[in-house]
Amino acid sequence: xxxxxxxxxxxxxxxxxxxxxxxxxxxxxxxxxxxxxxxxxxxxxxxxxxxxxxxxxxxxxxxxxxxxxxxxxxxxxxxxxxxxxxxxxxxxxxxxxxxxxxxxxxxxxxxxxxxxxxxxxxxxxxxxxxxxxxxxxxxxxxxxxxxxxxxxxxxxxxxxxxxxxxxxxxxxxxxxxxxxxxxxxxxxxxxxxxxxxxxxxxxxxxxxxxxxxxxxxxxxxxxxxxxxxxxxxxxxxxxxxxxxxxxxxxxxxxxxxxxxxxxxx
Numbered sequence: 346x347x348x349x350x351x352x353x354x355x356x357x358x359x360x361x362x363x364x365x366x367x368x369x370x371x372x373x374x375x376x377x378x379x380x381x382x383x384x385x386x387x388x389x390x391x392x393x394x395x396x397x398x399x400x401x402x403x404x405x406x407x408x409x410x411x412x413x414x415x416x417x418x419x420x421x422x423x424x425x426x427x428x429x430x431x432x433x434x435x436x437x438x439x440x441x442x443x444x445x446x447x448x449x450x451x452x453x454x455x456x457x458x459x460x461x462x463x464x465x466x467x468x469x470x471x472x473x474x475x476x477x478x479x480x481x482x483x484x485x486x487x488x489x490x491x492x493x494x495x496x497x498x499x500x501x502x503x504x505x506x507x508x509x510x511x512x513x514x515x516x517x518x519x520x521x522x523x524x525x526x527x528x529x530x531x532x533x534x535x536x537x538x539x540x541x542x543x544x545x546x547x548x549x550x551x552x553x554x555x556x557x558x559x560x561x562x563x564x565x566x567x568x569x570x571x572x573x574x575x576x577x578x579x580x581x582x583x584x585x586x587x588x589x590x591x592x593x594x595x596x597x598x599x600x601x602x603x604x605x606x607x608x609x610x
Contacts, residue, residue, distance in 0.1 A: 378516065378535045382543025384570035389591045392568055393578055394604040395512070395536070396547055397587060443467035443475060449482075456487035459495075469506070477502045480517075492524035505540065512540040526557040545570045553580060560584040560601075 384392060434448045445468050449461025460483040469475045484495035497519040504511040514534045521530040531549035546569045553564030561580040568576040577590040586600035 378544070378546065380543070380545050380569055380571045382541065382545045382570045382574075383572050384545070384568060384574035384576045384591065386591050386594075388542070389576050389589055390599065390604050392541075392545065392570075392576055393587065393589055393599070394601075395541065396566060396568055396576075396578060397601065397604065439465075439468040440470040441472045442469045451486075456485075458485050459483070459493075465501075473506055475504045475506065477504070492522075494522045496520055502538070503540075510540040511538045512536060513538045528555050529553065543571065551579075558584050 382388075382392070433450070434446060436444065436446050438444050443466055445463060445465045447461060447463050449459060451457060451459040460481075462479060462481050464479045465476045467475045467477060478499060478501035480497055480499035480501070482495055482497050484493060486493035486495075497517070499517050500513070500515045501517065502511055502513045514536055517532070517534045519530065519532045521528065523529070529552050531552045533546070533548040535544065535546045537544035548567055548569070549564065550567050551563070551565035553561045553566070555561050562582050562584045564580045566578045568578065570576070574592055576592075577588075577596070579588040579590075579596065581587060581598065586598055586603070588596040588598050590596040
């Protein structure tokens with residue numbers, strides 16, 4: 346069977362990459378969990394780097410290429426050559442190490458409804474990071490998967506092999522719509538783990554838009570920390586960086602390279 350890969354993001358994510366909510370407009374953070382990281386001007390760029398890395402699991406995510414396997418497997422949920430009216434399960438090997446399983450059900454070959462689950466077990470494409478976790482997917486697709494509206498929930502843990510430090514994204518909710526090379530998504534999640542100095546929650550307040558490129562060109566994300574602290578991240582229309590506002594202060598522009606390289610003074 347030849348499989349059609351719809352153009353699809355997450356990361357998230359990541360991505361969260363990764364996680365979302367709110368369709369065309371917004372997300373909500375998980376209020377049932379306690380945020381322990383106080384966001385300040387000293388750690389804002391580090392937090393922004395972690396959040397925007399999990400926001401960008403398209404083709405060349407700067408944090409880890411392990412998400413490429415996840416993206417590919419999620420894209421198989423819609424097929425252009427065979428109707429899937431019953432549950433199907435496929436196992437796959439990740440590029441470097443680890444494995445995963447895709448279980449899905451699609452109602453038609455070129456359009457219809459789709460539901461399924463992607464499970465990752467020590468999945469690594471780059472030999473530097475692994476991904477573990479499970480994502481559930483449901484929604485509709487058309488044009489053999491070239492356009493879709495999908496709702497994705499679950500938990501993902503990314504571990505750096507060299508240090509064993511990990512970042513866990515839980516209570517993930519990711520709402521995605523795409524058509525051809527254009528996509529829009531919103532997400533919310535709770536971030537914790539030894540890779541960060543505390544925990545925080547993330548929500549999308551303005552849907553994130555990507556038009557033909559790799560990086561977002563509009564959208565706004567709010568990171569909620571402890572003691573009422575917050576960080577607003579707004580994606581620049583150039584696709585080269587973001588504007589950061591710490592605890593209600595004036596917004597400053599940073600490229601993605603600057604986020605990774607220097608603290609916010």
